[in-house]
Amino acid sequence: MTVAEINGWRFALVGTPNSGKTALFNALTGSRQKVANYAGVTVERKTGVLRTASGHRIDLVDLPGTYSLRGRSPDEEIARDVILGKLASEAPPDFLLCVADATNLRVALRLVIELKRVRRPMLLVLNMIDIARRRGIEIDLDRLSDELGVPVVTSTAVRRGGIDELLRRIDGIVATPAAAIAVSEWTTPAIADLRAAQREADRVIRAAVSEPAKPDTWTTRVDAVLLHPVWGMIALLLLLFVMFQAVFAWAQPAMELITAGFDALGAWSRTVLPEGLLQSFVQNGVISGVGSVLVFLPQIMILFLFILLLEDLGYMARAAFLMDRIMGGAGLHGRAFIPLLSSFACAIPGIMATRVIDNKRDRLTTIMVAPLMTCSARIPVYTLIIAAFVPDRPVLGVLGLQGLVMFGLYATGIVSALAVSFVANRFFWRESATPPFMLELPDYKLPQLRSVLMNLYQRAMAFLKRAGTTIFSMMVLIWFLASFPQPPAGATEPGIDFSLAAILGRWIEPLLAPVGFNWQISVALIPGMAAREVAVASLGTVYAIEGGKEAVDQIGHVLATKWSLATALAFLAWYVFAPQCASTLAVIKRETGGWRWMWITFFYMLALAYIAAFVTYRAALALGWG
């Protein structure tokens, strides 16, 4: 009896990017999927269970798309190590399902030729065969199979019944006892091997495939507009505007609903629980902690809906093509554009969206600078301070001074993000190579609703499960700092004055005095770590203002009397840079798979915030605004 018969069969899906591998995986496994990470890396491990008609159970693993087994990125290394059985945590697959886009066989067949050297039993699945037929591409399956020496089957992941033939073949495979596993003959292909393999692939294609005289014109016609130097840019900007608008505006009602729901839940907990520690913990720790995680969900879902649709449509690679030179000037990858734009709404979905960048260092740079984009949580802080301190007077006749200051804060964020990535490329990454920009522009395909919704659900769950736990524990910690120790009986000052947060705030006050921050600001910054906009409420608390959100105007009035203009400007400068968002830090930790990049981001932003506030404060004092 072989291993496969005892433990069930393990199949691996291998294929080039854009081969429709994931759609096929979804069609084969349905909802019986699990998404996790490979140990120690941030590469997603997608597995699913497939039951054949004869009742065999097959564990299917969807490997990251790869052009070869060379392993030039973490994703490709994982694909290689799983196939070669080098990963300690993974049993090697019993069988390889090699997926190829039937409309684009050249690169796929070269991979098949390379995979043959691994000497695992293999089946070549010609996916999207319906599209190939519609385009007049004729493939002689028997001839293809003979020339390659690999059995071939066709499939259409997106059509009902499109995978029946594949399922029958799989059933046939598992019905026969597994052959003894041969030893792999794979070695890293030399340049000459790559050439020879591509020539061989081209020879097989000439023998077995007849292409129509007129190639697909759909993609060509659409690209004539979407990749046009002028119209293409206009289309991209329009698309981004809609996307930005959607993340900002469409999410608003849902976010307000969530906030209102959790506020109501908090109020309800006040009525059922006796006043005291338990009530404070449930209301301010648990309920507002969970709420602060869930409130990001609508934005994340909308953003990912766009990203998944654009990715499946084949547009993402084209946006990268259009933006490559513009982003490249600052040392960023063309694909960094969408994540950075999303960060204007919130850095959390932006950082999660960096997964579209396949190169590790490009992705880390983008993650590092994403929190510098002015997110929507900074807006309440900016509006409060600007309204209280910047006079509402026209500049140059038409522009308002307040609007100009707001614009300046946004611009500072963008410019500093570009500057940081430029510096990071010059100094951090000196030894590691800049990857060349070379990618396939896949033919346009209509996204499959089922596949998109499934991926959307997986993204949402990933955020809720993993980021959620970290964010939630940080919220509880911040609640703890702001609540303990309890004020003595009969105290007239606000409770927070007696807390650890106040002790910490007073302790860091000397450090913040040079940038013009008083102890009240220092104290407010600690609960303000929960989220940027919380600082507004905390300032209200430390200045003993009652009345929650309606009191924002009042806070402004109080601040206008207690702060100098220099302090207010320094506070704004601080908020452009400061890493005042526990959720963002938690997501950075999760997405980079460790503490290291979280702390690097935290400290570089803190340093920039301090320097910016210091310079602003001193300059303002010199101008006599103290």
Next chain:
Amino acid sequence: MSISTATMTGIDIGAAATTGGAPLGLARRGFRGRVSAIVVNGTHLGVSAAEIERRLLELGIVEGADVQVLHEGPIGRDPIAVRVNGTTIALRRREAMAVIMAVMVG
């Protein structure tokens, strides 16, 4: 179908004369040709010549492949999108300099 390097459209003929073919990196939109050689000179921002050659080969850019320049990027006409035997590949002109072309007439 005859092949000639002397009738390239929009390509610096001087460069073509010295290398025995013109680099794809200089080709303009509409250019059609067949890859005659892949010659990577020096390193590209820290990526070795051999690695660049491998990546070009892995995307199917190999001697004998038919190439057509379909699109040029909005800034400095860079990067370019080329059709290689039915697949569309985007690459920067800098890397495309390594792909030496012969032009197809007719």
